Amino acid sequence: MEKQTMNLTRFLIEEQRKYPSASGIFTELFSEIALAAKIISREVNKAGLVDILGYTGSKNVTGDEVKKLDIFANNTLKHILCRGGNAIGLASEEEEDVVQCESGKYLVVFDPLDGSSNIDVNVSIGTIFGIYNKMDDFVDKKQFRRPGRELVAAGYIIYGSSTMFVYSTGTGVHGFTLDPSVGEFILSHKNIRIPEKGKIFSINMGNYKKWDKNLQDYIDYITEEDKETKRPYSLRYIGSLVADFHRNLLYGGIFLYPADKKNPSGKLRLLYEAQPLAYIVEQAGGYASDGKTPILDKIPSEIHERTPLFIGSKENVKELEKFLNR
Numbered sequence: 001m002e003k004q005t006m007n008l009t010r011f012l013i014e015e016q017r018k019y020p021s022a023s024g025i026f027t028e029l030f031s032e033i034a035l036a037a038k039i040i041s042r043e044v045n046k047a048g049l050v051d052i053l054g055y056t057g058s059k060n061v062t063g064d065e066v067k068k069l070d071i072f073a074n075n076t077l078k079h080i081l082c083r084g085g086n087a088i089g090l091a092s093e094e095e096e097d098v099v100q101c102e103s104g105k106y107l108v109v110f111d112p113l114d115g116s117s118n119i120d121v122n123v124s125i126g127t128i129f130g131i132y133n134k135m136d137d138f139v140d141k142k143q144f145r146r147p148g149r150e151l152v153a154a155g156y157i158i159y160g161s162s163t164m165f166v167y168s169t170g171t172g173v174h175g176f177t178l179d180p181s182v183g184e185f186i187l188s189h190k191n192i193r194i195p196e197k198g199k200i201f202s203i204n205m206g207n208y209k210k211w212d213k214n215l216q217d218y219i220d221y222i223t224e225e226d227k228e229t230k231r232p233y234s235l236r237y238i239g240s241l242v243a244d245f246h247r248n249l250l251y252g253g254i255f256l257y258p259a260d261k262k263n264p265s266g267k268l269r270l271l272y273e274a275q276p277l278a279y280i281v282e283q284a285g286g287y288a289s290d291g292k293t294p295i296l297d298k299i300p301s302e303i304h305e306r307t308p309l310f311i312g313s314k315e316n317v318k319e320l321e322k323f324l325n326r
C-alpha cells in the first residue's frame, strides 16, 4: 500500500527532511511545475479530439491551434511559475529573451514542449526543465551563462501512454506516474539507474551522409555483425528527445544528435534540452558529452545556443568518444 500512496509532494517533503538545507520553497516550486504538467497533459491528450472530431473544447481552438501546443505549454509554465513567487526568472525555448518575474530564489529553464512535430501523429512528447539558484534579483541573460554542474534540480515530463514526471535534486533519479483519476503523480520508479552499457542507439540515420567520417565509422562499427560484442545494436528513434531519452534511461543505450553540415553546432539547445538531461543521466550513473566535453561543464554563451549531444549509458558514450577523437 505504501508505494501506491507516495505522491510527488510527500516524496519531496520526505527527501527534504533528509537534507535540512533544502527549504520548503523547493517543494512549492516543484508543485508548481507538477501543476503545469497536469494542465499540459490534459491539453496534449485532448489534441486528438480536436483533430478527429473537430471537437473544439473551446470556441477558438482549431487544427492549427493544436500545433500551438508549444505556446500553450509555454504560457502555462510561464504564468504558474512567474506568479508562484519562487522563480525570479525564466528562460524558455519559446521566449526570445529571459523572463523577469516578481520574486523568488530560483531560475527555471525549460523546453515547454519537446518533440512538438509529433503532436499530430499521437507520438509521445515532453517537457524538459532545469532549476538554478538565482544570482541576483535583476534577471538578465548573464545569469544563465553557467555550467549545468550548478543545476540544483532538473527533470522532464513525458506525455505518452501515461504521463510521467522524472526528476533529480542531486540524490538520485525518481519517476512518478500520473493517476488522472486523483490528479496525483504517484511514485512508480524510485532510484532509476541507467545500465552501464546498452544495445540501443538513437539517431536520425537520414543525416548519415552529412556526418563526419569518424561518426560514420562508429555507426558502421555498431551495426556490424559480431556476437562477441553483442553487435549489431538496435536502432530506436522516435524523433522526440524526451521519449528517446526516457527509453534509453530505462533500457540502456545511447542517443546521438551530432553536428553536421546542415547544423554545424548540432540542433539541440544546451541550456534547456542538453544540460537538464545531462544532469539526470549523470545522477542515474550515465554520461553526456558533445563528443569532447562533458555537457555539464559547458557554459552557454547565449540562452538558445545549440550543441551536439551524445547521452546515455556511460560505456556507450565513452566508446563513441574514442571514435570521434581518433
Ligand code: AHG
Pocket (backbone or CB within 6 Å): 093, 111, 113, 114, 115, 116, 117, 204, 239, 240, 241, 242, 267
Ligand atoms: P522541439 O520540438 O522542442 O523543437 O525538439 C525537437 C527535437 C527533439 O525532440 C528531437 O530529438 C529532434 O528535434 C528530432 O530532430 P530531427 O527531426 O532532425 O531528427
Ligand code: MN
Pocket (backbone or CB within 6 Å): 111, 113, 114, 115, 241, 273
Ligand atoms: Mn526540444
Ligand code: MN
Pocket (backbone or CB within 6 Å): 070, 093, 111, 112, 113, 114, 115, 116
Ligand atoms: Mn520545444
